[in-house]
Amino acid sequence: MPNSFKRTLVTAALPYANGPVHIGHLAGCYLPSDIYVRYLRSKGEDVRFICGSDEHGVPITIKAKKEGITPQQVVDKYHKIMGDSFKEFGISFDVYSRTSSKIHHQTASDFFKTLYDKGSFTEQVTEQYFDTEAGQFLADRYITGECPKCANPEAYGDQCERCGSTLNATDLINPKSTLSGSVPVKKETKNWFLPLDKLQPKIADYIGKHADWKSNVYGQCKSWLESGDGLQPRAMTRDLNWGVPVPVKGAEGKVLYVWFDAPIGYISATKELLPNDWEKYWKDKDTRLIHFIGKDNIVFHCLIFPAMLMEHGDFILPDNVPANEFLNLEGDKISTSRNWAVWLHEYLLDFKDKQDVLRYTLCANAPETKDNDFTWKDFQIKNNSELGDILGNFINRVIVLTNKNHNGLVPEASEYTKQDLLILEEVAKAPEKIGASLEKFRFREALGEMMNLARLGNKYLAEQEPWKLIKSDEKREKTVMNIALQISANLAIVCEPFVPFTSKKLFELLNLNPLKWNSARNTNNLAARHKIASDAPILFSKIEDNDVQLQLEKLSNTKKQNASENTSIPKAKAETSFDDFNKMDIRVGTILEAERVPKTDKLLKLKIDTGFDKRTVVSGIAEWYKPEDIIGKKVSILVNLAPRKIKGIESMGMILMAENAQGELSFVIPTKDNSNNGSIIK
């Protein structure tokens, strides 16, 4: 870490208050940030650790509506659950605030106003759907309709959950407001945009100065900056009634875009923590600002938020954004909506007092450089053969031996052998090694170094065999045990960032007041004749195959449940008329030619014989049919569909396809061979 900084401000991504916290959140963001902060605190550095709930945005309003409660009630509920989970797992925020707080509204509002007054925004009028019955503009999420791509009748305005494509609300066929059920109308609305395109040179310059960031982060930024047309202006206000009101005349009924206000939440939380002193942490060049986030937030923390800060002018910029990748669970993506997750509050019901086991496992398997997989089997192995067998067992041996042979009193060291001196030297180096890894955000490596200290202790005991020395050379035995005890004390210090609950227990066992990081460079933290605990409790009880089986069954039930839900058949569309149906002219045709459309994944260019003409149709079926396999095949084709240019090719009609629940496509064709080209399908 550059030494020029006098203090550090660490933020952890504000979790979105529409669900509880799961292991993915912990592994990706909260655990590494907590480890980092605990380390800095132990070093005696000036550091503050900031977090809070992100409580605005459309999904929360939808959830509220679904449950028949107010958005405030939704966020109150999850703010509490999330805050409790963090506390239970020892995530040591100095402040856990929330964006619905008064201080945040004020801060975010002021921030916007400053940028507004500086002329940082551009105003832009766009057409959005408006619900005349409810009297308000509709966020994309509030509109459902038929997906123009997969014909799913219940696609959302921003995304179709069936085919996964990203949509604009204005693309939907037969749009419907979910508020009132009425048909929305298009209406003009004004919003304020941050012209990221114009700010791009400054942003690029900023990123360019941070080529030392983690490669996944730096690469992602470069990708945003350099791909396509570069950065685009982004609306910083929304037509919505849940959020921070836009503090500008004529902006009634508008709030700040949730991604504008969320990062400002870091600032307001700091204000809440340090009403008189917060500016030191945000405006002083001697402060190092670090954002811990998951990879989904990279664009906001590395590009948009810095752009906002630059425009404002008073603030320092993030010095590092050590984003992690994603954690999978038993081979599948973690998903809140599919309940594919290990929820923190549920974990503790099954594994009482085993916070550190999860912390250890998630740190050892952290998705630092690429997506990683959490498995219960691995969790079991990490607990049993690493925490238990190496760390727990070492402590246990030392305490048992000390009590057995010295009535629980630390024996005095006399002469050190060459071997002893080598060991002591190794021990004294541990804090520096671990620290060096942590400062590079290499948490897995740091954790390994910490465990190496326990390994060293075990090895030392095995080599010196104090249980034999006690019979032959008592003086020597005392020295050996003294060293083993010192190692235990130093372990208590250096394990604290990773497994704080265990660290606390160790200090209690050793009957010591908790010591700070630099004391781990000493090898005399325990004085001779100091009394330690007389019992050697099991620090990490074994996790049995049964326990693992139980968790796997739980997950397998989730899978079954999801599968049964997924096979549910989409509801029938609204009634239509024979006349409407009759407008479609569907014919039997034969594929004459087929070839891939270059530079696309899904498109085939087909030449179809319709009986009355031969025409070109572009069809998105390349994932399911190879060109050479379908030449000569019969298809059903909608021949009177308005022509459309796709990838520069005029597509004359549409091939009818059947789609199953997995989204796989299949031609719809006559079952008898008596239908010639041009036969009418009705």
Next chain:
RNA sequence: GGCGAGGUAGCUCAGCUGGUUAGAGCACAGGAUUCAUAACCCUGAGGUCGGGGGUUCGAGUCCCCCCUUCGCUACCA
């Protein structure tokens, strides 16, 4: 298709600006030991470093092509 990040022992990962027989932890096998949660300690087995070309005296490390995983993005019944 474009861009980004990965693909190294059974598993999780190190390998910086190219240089002796490719490393670690865990798992596995054998041995030794009994203070300890059948734990610890020692030894060992294991990899054509995604594949194929090329540059070089020499490549996991550089260049080109391809395959593959994960993001973002384009296209689509």
